[in-house]
Amino acid sequence: MPEEKKPLHRRVRTHITRTLGSYSEWARWWRLYDRILPTAFLFGVLCFLVYYLTIAPPIRFPGASLMKVGKDEPIDQVAQELQDRHLIQSHRIFIAVARAYGARTQVTAGEYFFPGPQSVVTIARRLARGDYELVPVKVIIPEGTNTFQMADILTAKIPDFDKASFVEDAQAKEGYLFPDSYYFLPGEDPLDVLSTMESNFKRHVSEEKAATEISQFGKPLNDIITMASLLEKEANDTQSRRVIAGILWKRLSIGMPLQVDAVFPYIIGKNSLQLTRTDLKTASPYNTYINKGLPPGPITNPGLDSILAAVEPVPSKYLYYLSDLHGQFHYSVTYAQQLANQKKYLP
Numbered sequence: 001m002p003e004e005k006k007p008l009h010r011r012v013r014t015h016i017t018r019t020l021g022s023y024s025e026w027a028r029w030w031r032l033y034d035r036i037l038p039t040a041f042l043f044g045v046l047c048f049l050v051y052y053l054t055i056a057p058p059i060r061f062p063g064a065s066l067m068k069v070g071k072d073e074p075i076d077q078v079a080q081e082l083q084d085r086h087l088i089q090s091h092r093i094f095i096a097v098a099r100a101y102g103a104r105t106q107v108t109a110g111e112y113f114f115p116g117p118q119s120v121v122t123i124a125r126r127l128a129r130g131d132y133e134l135v136p137v138k139v140i141i142p143e144g145t146n147t148f149q150m151a152d153i154l155t156a157k158i159p160d161f162d163k164a165s166f167v168e169d170a171q172a173k174e175g176y177l178f179p180d181s182y183y184f185l186p187g188e189d190p191l192d193v194l195s196t197m198e199s200n201f202k203r204h205v206s207e208e209k210a211a212t213e214i215s216q217f218g219k220p221l222n223d224i225i226t227m228a229s230l231l232e233k234e235a236n237d238t239q240s241r242r243v244i245a246g247i248l249w250k251r252l253s254i255g256m257p258l259q260v261d262a263v264f265p266y267i268i269g270k271n272s273l274q275l276t277r278t279d280l281k282t283a284s285p286y287n288t289y290i291n292k293g294l295p296p297g298p299i300t301n302p303g304l305d306s307i308l309a310a311v312e313p314v315p316s317k318y319l320y321y322l323s324d325l326h327g328q329f330h331y332s333v334t335y336a337q338q339l340a341n342q343k344k345y346l347p
Contacts, residue, residue, distance in 0.1 A: 175298025
């Protein structure tokens, strides 16, 4: 009998039966889901904990760093060093993964760079395959940087750079380390850095224009570089440097002290506006107020513009100069005029 022709009480009973049947099926699935859900959740938590405690990078993973693996170094020794340096959490997991990548008793020797946190799987694969990840780092050395400032820049840019060794060897080369843009590898040997900078200096001063000007000027190279290092800190543009070079060479020729403030940041870390009368009497061979002649050596590493300015001085009638608060230079012939300029342009 068609559904619509059944008596009302039969249609109601059929509907109730179907509804209860569907609810029963739904309830059965819900009970099954209710049993599976906690188990799945606990399994997920367990998997996360295993990953977090063994495979994930350690919380104390160091910043960009290097690690050297010696030739014939046993894999368990390498694994322990990785764990001690907080590069991995489990040396056992490392060994197991490295062996899965084919490193049975040893990994590939060499120096490895770790730019940041990496999982034990990634590190094991890299050491098994010799993936060093040594990428050259760009380092910019500004003109007029002294060796101590260079050491700070290099240490900030190059992972595992030996700052103390660099400073020790670089001081004798002050002035002859050419300021430029360089690319160095992480962990670069300071001696190689110095050699690169020295070679760059020699290349620039050997170019035809510079070599000709230096040769024709007729003064020792050390005097020229020392003068250039003063000009580098005294002025920021070529013309001013050339005019000041003329004044300073003139002072030297008449036996007058150079009286250059640029030496004081090198001696005591103070600039012109910070100097006191007592500072001007500081005992130092670099103090150009109490010692005649050039300082014993360069106070910075000058750029090519300052080197050329030193050998291309502009002759003038001036014997004095000063820079105002806006960096503008004011020149004078007599000391009285210099005092008047100081009163007018300086605080």
